[in-house]
Amino acid sequence: MSPILILAPLLVAVLLVLLPLLLGKVPVSYNVRNLRIRWQTTLLTVIAFVIVVGLLTVMLAFVNGMYRLTEGSAQPGNVVVLSMGATDEQFSNLGYADTGDIEQEKEVLLDAEGRHLISKEVFLVVVQPIPNAPKGGRQRRFIQLRGIEDPVVSGEVHGLELHEGGAWFGAAGSQENDKPKKANPEGAKDDAAALPVIQAVIGEGLARELGKDQNKPTLVVGDRFDLGDRDWVVTGVMKSAGTTYDSELWAKRGIVGPKFGKETFTTYVLRTADPAKAQALSDTLTNTYKKASVKAQPETEYFSKLNATNLQFLYAIGVVAVFMALGGVFGIMNTMFAAVSQRTKDIGVLRILGYARWQVLVSFFLEAMLIAIIGGVLGCALGFLANGLTATSIVSSGPGGGKSVVLKLVVDANILAVGMLFTLGMGAAGGLLPSLTAMRLRPLESLR
């Protein structure tokens, strides 16, 4: 959402609160003194606000992190090609014989060495038994494995580089296994040590996850692990933080495709010069490519469709936030009604001293808003502590499929503005009714 859409109502709300102060005399110091004197009630209400706004900030930071992740994964000039009807990479089938000439499309860029910038991929989800998993708990994890043809080209297409010391896997995609072979009387057929080690590059998030199996903070270049009854070696760790590739393992398609039962490609990613060309190429491929029925779309569009889960979380957060806010509103109403009933005589005195009805209304309304603002500011500050924390989640275009991701919670100005708007809304909703009650009190009656 545009920052202006959030910040503008916040500014308007603050101005609306401050305007009466500028227009005429309102006994603000009287209100502040009251809050101080009734500090216990004030404190309890403020804490309730802190919790509600703090939680809202954290929840929104989670969804914000998911949006940042999907946005950060897309290259504006890229086009993603899946088979027609496939809702996810996992369900796509692109036969090489039918689609092998897609790279010849004129919009596809060439790299410095004259190669077409196309990443031909097979996306697989592979099951890995968790070493030393506690009995009764989760025994297996799912690894997102991307089989690619040329890792250098794929890295360039996806805008990914390796951390220092790493290298993309070689043309063969495997290397000699130096592990001692098991003495197997039936031959070495099933012994992983007898087969070459599969080379792979790995996303940072997945490297951390697999590192736990070896009691390390993360896997590094040269580290080995088991997957699919084979030995694997890390040749590089991708600078993938903030993208969906953070939870992926990349290896040679020619090895992992047949190994895990998928001989065809699932995805082609083509690099064009700019978003306009990406859109044009997408339209051309979807509408006029005859050899196979494909669905091409700009990568930005593809990743924005993966935001279906984010939207679902956002709706859920909205519902939870509204219910929590209602609880908070009733809480502050209680506080303010009590304030009005305890200060009936004060109101009478104020009216006799010349304060108008609207000034009494503003006075009590401001008191409620002050509680809300203090609670909101502290709540936002508390929520801000979650900024940068990592969490696992899933992004998908709908039920079924999807990608497991590691994301960072992002508390930005928009989130803080939403938090403050929310708190002002709660304060206003909770403070208005008691303030109106205070305004309606007649001076003489209230002094009796």
Add this chain to the structure above:
Amino acid sequence: MNHWREHVSFWLQVFQEWVREPLFYVFLAVVALLLVTTCAHPRFLPFILKSLRRNVVRTVLTSMAIMFLVLVVTAIWTVLKFMNEITQEKARDLKVIVTERWQIPSQMPYTYYGDITRGPAKSVEDKDHMAWAFYGGTIDPDKRDWNSQLFFFSMQPNKFMTMMDGVDELTPTQREKLAEALKAMELDKRKCLIGAEKLKGLNKRVGERITVTSVNFREIDLEFEIAGELPAGRYGQSSVMNQQYLLDALEDYKKKKLKPHPMDTRNLNLVWLRVPDSQAFEEVTTAIETSSLFSSPAVKCERASSAIASFLDAYKDLLWGMRWLLAPAILVTLALVISNAISISVRERRTEMAVLKVLGFTPNMVLCMVLGEALLVGVLTGLVAEVVFYTAVQWYGGIPFQVAFFPKFRLPEDSLWWGPMLGGLTAFAGSIVPAWSARSVKVSEVFSKIA
């Protein structure tokens, strides 16, 4: 009469489950505390009710706050309880899932099903089993949006009632209707069942015919007659078709094209086996995983709980946040709101407390009355909130919140005591300090101030 008996037997069963829940005893303790604080003395209840009536606005506002916050916690606990149950390892009456060893989605040849059930799983004494294939497609190939898409469990219709999860949660009428529709599917392989919510999305009704253009079984486009609907909730977005229909269609393809369909050897996604206990599970697992019949592709066996836990891994932080952050924070907020209301009430009534003491009420009786006031509001509001929520969610078919392949969460019967328990506990936590302060009111101080 039968209907009534079924209801009684259902609630008796529910009650038997309740008494196995440790939290249920916390609820009973809360109720006991409420009874003590409101009924220990004949004057308590009238005093408490009078006090609550005196400031109706405050009572209503506090009740509303309790109601809304209890609803949120109940919704969170509903999701967590369901997740706990499906990922909890059972000791008896286990379900084993046989799937392809390495790949998701699992794809095996259908012959595996016969080989498993006639071979390794034959040794299991109490055997029931079913096979699943996933057949996905659209009724509008030009549009292919979410509303036009369908996802079928291709399975044996006669296995639905005995092997599918959640059938026991259906009402007798729903079960009866479902059994009829499944029978019709057995007699006519073209008949299918579609979830209530999916039917609405497709804008179709029972009795209508549809043609599905498949996405995963290319060129295997099938015509169906909708024989019935799966009740809203867990299967509200799913569909069920007769497995034989898919197998016959693949066979027809082979005859027509003179070559097998590319999915011909990948037309089985899962095999479910029911085994009596852990020992049987180990035996079946060893027999299947070591059998040379299942080497290409290799297969694995796992308990349903463990398999689902793997799928839920991506949601682990979200569920952690709901369990340890959101729910406790809401409960604290609730306790604060109650505490605030009771504190105000006590402060306003210090003179009254002093008078009560003069009239012979002991400090503990004053404490009881303040606690009773809070507990009465908390427990009653929690109860009302839950009864309303339970009825509404039953009518709607569940709480809509898609987690993995679970689109909705049915509110458990436990929620009927969760509400009063949560309301009562937070009321107790929130009122204990103000109640203590009321207990400590010094008569001389109060009257000297008045004087």
